[in-house]
Amino acid sequence: MVQPPALREGNQAMVNEIIRCERVWQEISNYIEEDVEPVLRAAMDEHFKTCKKCVSVLEGTRNVIRLYSDERMIEVPAGFGRRLERRLAQSGKGPSVVWSTLAAWLVPAAALLLIGGGIRVANSLSVPRPILSEHANPGKNIPPDMLVVVSADAKDFHVPGCPFIHNKDKERTLTAKEAMQEGYVPCVRCMRKYLETADAGHISLEQEARSDFDADDEAPSGSR
């Protein structure tokens, strides 16, 4: 802060006056804004009547405000308006009613899809696919390398040759472990019978499956 000459010179009478002036200077901006208490405003008005310095400060400050508030003080680069107009036209952004309405629905819908997709991916990476059959059976004791048959449109895996294989045109062979990893469950007909007896003897799967079906005397289509 610049020290006024009177302070440097130690003139007490002037110091007193300067203190009053300093108060005026500190309030000069608020005075112009008409943002001072009426008592202070009246005191400042009185001060201005006798103090040329403060009048100079007041009028100089008003001059500054008046000059800078003139629109001519703001110059924009040549072509500014044209470039702005072009950018607005090219942007394609805008609050069209149709877009806004669609966006209001599409954004949350997309978010839900993303969340759902994320959960699905996460599950596929960390958890085995859920068992799809109503006869949910984890297939205990099934030899993992046992060859079984599945078909594209069914939920069960079967001993090869099982008459309950649906859509045999699309059947494929894989191991029991792979079948279970893909979400297939053991056929309640052929696989259960085999598993119940596998430890007791070495009966072929095909035989076992057939005997089971004959004993049940049950129409295959009716059981499914």
Next chain:
Amino acid sequence: MAEANVFVNNPGLAEAAREQDLIAGVQRGQNELFYELVRPYERRVYAAALAILRNESDAEDVAQEAMLKALANIRQFRAEARFSTWLIQITVNEALMRRRRERTAIMEGIDDRREEEGEYAPRDFADWREIPSEALERKEVRQRLAEALATLDRKYREVFVLRDMEQLNIQETAEALGISVASVKTRLLRARLMLRDLLAAGWEQGWFSRLPFEKGTKPW
């Protein structure tokens, strides 16, 4: 007919009504009306961006970005605010974000960390005469004034531009810059007094030498 007469007698009302119509039109999706709506504020938007960024190219880019943002969000505009104020506030936000992103304020930040130290005392008490507004017709004068403004610390310049050039009120200026009303008042006082002294110095250097002042007097 009576309404037409009101507008004839008060062009400001007619302009305000036209602006309301344009806003309503753009809010309904007539985006082609937007440029007509913002054209009167081009200069002010640009000046607000320039005051914060101090770079003409960045200021123009930010001004355009602010206009696009205003268009995209115009349905959120409520009639209780002035459209110009809303537009300037968007511009200030955009400019402040740009500055933060590009960290161009590192050097200025050194000055800006200084708090207002003590009170600012004017340095020149010469007898004052009003500078006629015709002075601004001269490019040299406008340039000198712009240079004086550019020498202010950022915090003073921003407040001065928003209040005295953009005509935001004190409260709006505080909100736009995210500072208190008291800070706005303090900074505004210092900005005005500093500019006054700078222009007085400019007088000594002959900035206004061809202006019609009385012999032997200074403009303040």
